[in-house]
Amino acid sequence: MSKTYYDPADLRKFGNITDWNEELGDKFFEYYNSVFKEGALSGREKALIALAVAHTIQCPYCIDAYTGDSLKRGITKQEMMEALHVAGAIRGGASLVHGVQMMNKVNKLEM
Amino acid sequence: MKKSLQARNNDLANTSRQLEILSNGIFKDELPTFASKISKTNQFPLRPKKLEILQINVGYMCNQVCAHCHVDAGPDRKEIMTKETMQQCLSVLKNVAVHTLDLTGGAPEMNPHFRWFVEEASKIGVTNFIVRSNLTIILANKKYHDLPDFFKKHNIHVVSSLPHYTRGKTDKQRGSGVFDKSIKALQMLNAVGYGKPNSGLELDLVYNPSGAFLPGNQQELENDFKKALKEDFNIDFNTLFAITNLPISRFLDYLIASDNYEDYMYALVEAYNPSAVENVMCTNTLSVSWDGFLYDCDFNQMLNLKVNNTIKHIANYNEEILQNRNIIINQHCYGCTAGAGSSCQGTVA
Numbered sequence: 495m496s497k498t499y500y501d502p503a504d505l506r507k508f509g510n511i512t513d514w515n516e517e518l519g520d521k522f523f524e525y526y527n528s529v530f531k532e533g534a535l536s537g538r539e540k541a542l543i544a545l546a547v548a549h550t551i552q553c554p555y556c557i558d559a560y561t562g563d564s565l566k567r568g569i570t571k572q573e574m575m576e577a578l579h580v581a582g583a584i585r586g587g588a589s590l591v592h593g594v595q596m597m598n599k600v601n602k603l604e605m
Numbered sequence: 606m607k608k609s610l611q612a613r614n615n616d617l618a619n620t621s622r623q624l625e626i627l628s629n630g631i632f633k634d635e636l637p638t639f640a641s642k643i644s645k646t647n648q649f650p651l652r653p654k655k656l657e658i659l660q661i662n663v664g665y666m667c668n669q670v671c672a673h674c675h676v677d678a679g680p681d682r683k684e685i686m687t688k689e690t691m692q693q694c695l696s697v698l699k700n701v702a703v704h705t706l707d708l709t710g711g712a713p714e715m716n717p718h719f720r721w722f723v724e725e726a727s728k729i730g731v732t733n734f735i736v737r738s739n740l741t742i743i744l745a746n747k748k749y750h751d752l753p754d755f756f757k758k759h760n761i762h763v764v765s766s767l768p769h770y771t772r773g774k775t776d777k778q779r780g781s782g783v784f785d786k787s788i789k790a791l792q793m794l795n796a797v798g799y800g801k802p803n804s805g806l807e808l809d810l811v812y813n814p815s816g817a818f819l820p821g822n823q824q825e826l827e828n829d830f831k832k833a834l835k836e837d838f839n840i841d842f843n844t845l846f847a848i849t850n851l852p853i854s855r856f857l858d859y860l861i862a863s864d865n866y867e868d869y870m871y872a873l874v875e876a877y878n879p880s881a882v883e884n885v886m887c888t889n890t891l892s893v894s895w896d897g898f899l900y901d902c903d904f905n906q907m908l909n910l911k912v913n914n915t916i917k918h919i920a921n922y923n924e925e926i927l928q929n930r931n932i933i934i935n936q937h938c939y940g941c942t943a944g945a946g947s948s949c950q951g952t953v954a
Contacts, residue, residue: 506871537825565814566821568829570771 505555546581607670609679620909627936639938646879650931658890660707667711668745671779673856678711686895697922707735712742734761740790753797762807770833778815800841809844817865820847846951851940873939881946884953901932
């Protein structure tokens with residue numbers, strides 16, 4: 495058994511999840527692949543969204559996968575970092591916007 | 606400027622060492638060899654189809670030392686095709702029905718007989734020329750400044766490397782200052798009509814990933830390149846070829862040194878596309894080295910894998926005998942069959 499929770503080599507085995515439930519696994523991958531097809535958003539835009547979300551949910555596999563995918567698409571380091579700052583800003587903002595709740599509570603409780 | 610692997614006496618300058626690496630390690634027990642992979646789809650042995658392109662490497666000398674170069678080219682490489690060997694190539698070109706003469710290097714323009722060779726080939730009726738130009742050679746010395754006019758005069762199809770439309774990525778792969786010079790050279794080519802609509806002068810760009818990853822979708826990359834180069838530098842070009850870096854020579858050295866070799870080989874094998882095998886360039890191309898020997902492709906040339914045939918030199922060229930051969934393959938061939946495939950003309954599947 496691996497001594498760490500995450501092994502980068504496990505990313506290659508993602509498809510194996512169908513081994514224990516083929517129907518749901520296949521449905522998931524069909525959906526997943528459809529999501530990333532070019533649509534109203536370009537593949538490039540979707541890759542940057544995926545990269546930002548990967549960091550927000552802190553998924554090491556997703557970070558590896560979408561960093562590689564971004565490079566394949568010719569996306570620059572600057573673009574990738576800007577996408578992360580969008581994620582960071584939303585994540586930070588999500589904490590800070592709750593400050594309004596805190597302020598409301600303080601204002602209600604204090605004389 | 607860095608030196609070639611050969612000048613540095615690097616272990617990998619020895620092609621036997623490269624083949625030893627490619628034939629062992631993960632290909633002993635983890636990943637299928639290329640031969641076993643194509644056997645599953647009844648494509649082994651790989652055989653040539655009609656010969657259409659003669660790709661001649663006129664020398665390994667180059668004014669650049671690119672980090673990914675499969676030729677291990679550079680200013681310190683002195684292997685240059687002689688006029689005598691060029692004469693032998695011309696004799697063959699007179700008698701075979703190849704439709705394209707593809708000149709590569711190194712920087713092919715640095716061969717002192719380059720222009721003579723093109724002119725002589727024109728005289729014997731070759732009309733479809735490709736020159737694989739690194740662009741910066743046009744600015745490297747006054748004697749090269751008129752290359753765009755020379756290319757135009759002979760209606761040469763110019764295929765130029767530009768790994769990215771940003772300075773950082775390009776210079777990292779091809780050397781400091783290469784991006785600015787490449788942009789200037791592209792503008793010079795545009796100025797004589799190259800890449801312009803209806804000019805008939807073709808200017809294609811080659812995109813190689815600047816690291817241990819495979820190229821993305823060729824059409825999407827082309828769209829991004831066209832938009833950026835037009836907006837930022839008013840540059841036009843025809844087509845972008847996305848070419849996968851093959852794990853040989855300097856790129857293999859980089860993969861091993863950066864601990865990316867195994868992951869990269871996994872990525873190539875996972876992206877294997879049997880339909881790309883049908884059109885890999887070794888099936889319609891023959892590669893000639895600076896000293897006249899024959900190879901299935903430029904990559905096999907750099908691994909010193911001469912054709913598996915009794916005819917091994919351009920001086921003894923015999924198409925009928927040569928076409929009756931098995932193409933030599935090894936694990937580097939996965940680079941040409943990954944995803945949409947990769948050849949000197951970009952994707953093949």
